[in-house]
Amino acid sequence: MPTALEKARQAPDSMKARILSAARKLFGEYGFHGVTTRMIAKEVGIDISTLHYHWGEKQELYEAVLTDLSDEIRAKLVEIEDLVHGKPLAVRLEVAIDVMCDHIFGNPESANLMLFSYFSKNRLTSDIDVRLTRHLANIAVAMGLAVDKSQVPPQANARVLAVWNSVINFAAGESFFRPLLRVDPQTYVDVVKETLKFILIPAFTQKG
Amino acid sequence: MPTALEKARQAPDSMKARILSAARKLFGEYGFHGVTTRMIAKEVGIDISTLHYHWGEKQELYEAVLTDLSDEIRAKLVEIEDLVHGKPLAVRLEVAIDVMCDHIFGNPESANLMLFSYFSKNRLTSDIDVRLTRHLANIAVAMGLAVDKSQVPPQANARVLAVWNSVINFAAGESFFRPLLRVDPQTYVDVVKETLKFILIPAFTQKG
DNA sequence: ATTTGATTCCATCTTTTGATGGACAAATCT
DNA sequence: AGATTTGTCCATCAAAAGATGGAATCAAAT
Secondary structure: OOOHHHHHHHHHHHHHHHHHHHHHHHHHHHOOOOOOOOOHHHHHHOOOHHHHHHOOOOOEEEEEEEHHHHHHHHHHHHHHHHHHOOOOOOHHHHHHHHHHHHHHHHHHHHHHHHHHHOOOOOOOOOHHHHHHHHHHHHHHHHHHOOOOOOOOOOHHHHHHHHHHHHHHHHHHHHHHHHHOOOOHHHHHHHHHHHHHHHHHHHHOOOOO | OOOOHHEEEEEEEHHHHHHHHHHHHHHHHHHOOOOHHHHHHHHHOOHHHHHHHHHHHHHHHHHHHHHHHHHHHHHHHHHHHHHOOOOHHHHHHHHHHHHHHHHHHHHHHHHHHHHHHHHOOOOOEEEEHHHHHHHHHHHHOOOOOOOOOOOOHHHHHHHHHHHHHHHHHHHHHHHHHHHHOOOOHOOOOOOOOHHHHHHHHHHHOOOO
């Protein structure tokens, strides 16, 4: 039996899915406390009670957004893993950076949501934590930073986190950073990719 | 004639300064919309009207917190610059990472405030932008990424930003990341320093 | 045609929140 | 001392925000 969220995803034009989508966009822009149910309802063009009818409390809707995000990221990581399987590390990194950047710049609210869930004390679910831990372990092993998935040293996880953070930071902070760099959107993406490669590839490919 | 903020800093036990300090702590934890004036007043142990008497609107108080933060960061950057002046790049980076980490882990709300001001659409002042632009240019020149302070290419600024972000991310995200790494607070700081050096130093010191 | 169930909106409630006026006390000035 | 300014709290307001009950609408089932 599909969960409510899965149903919503199956019918992307359903009211429930439209609300989720609008909520995701707004929560990504302003954070949990920066968004009111009325803002979401207005974005969809419906009444607040319709929103409550489909999703219940505001917090439930927010949790659904985070779960949705987590699923999306997991899917993307699997896709990248398939893409780079068997390739040498430098190539893996390069492809991963490209694909991740393209995805995250295409869905900038994802990066914002992630940062909000990392840094805000308003963390409502530990769901993302568990999933992220697994992802980290997988990536660490794939990058040769650990041999055993269940025995990843903190240093290895920290290195993966550093890479991960670098990517989502530039995406989430575009509206702040791009004016600083004084470049247009396309150039910004290119500069970010180049910068990430410049910084990350030497560290992981030098020596043995 | 000193501004209100300067006065508050001169007398750190004054009511105005105590309010600013509490506000800074709470805004750093929960963001602008996640904090109510009543929360701040309660933290200080005063009535809301006393808060309004000293600081006026909530937004004015928030802006004062950001200005305060900006001053603090600037002072720290100057301190680091003095410390590493004339040293080779690898050493500069190492010392900068150590000092910056120690400072930012000692004031974790600073990192959070910075992230909030970067990524939230609720940006109320462009003060930080201007100052940060100058800092970036200075650091870029100091790192040999640009020759002229007033002509820093976007690539150079992006590289400095990447370093900068890496540091504040690990600090702001400690409550989220540390459980993931399963280490105690002191070990966390050490692992972060090691990781940052591992990633950043090779990128900037390899080849010519 | 009637019943049933799912959706949607309007009106409304309660709590939270930002903000202020005024009383009162302490400190400062004349 | 008496007047004035400063600082603090209590009571209260108005707007915002989360939430709900119930009526109206519509489609599907009987």
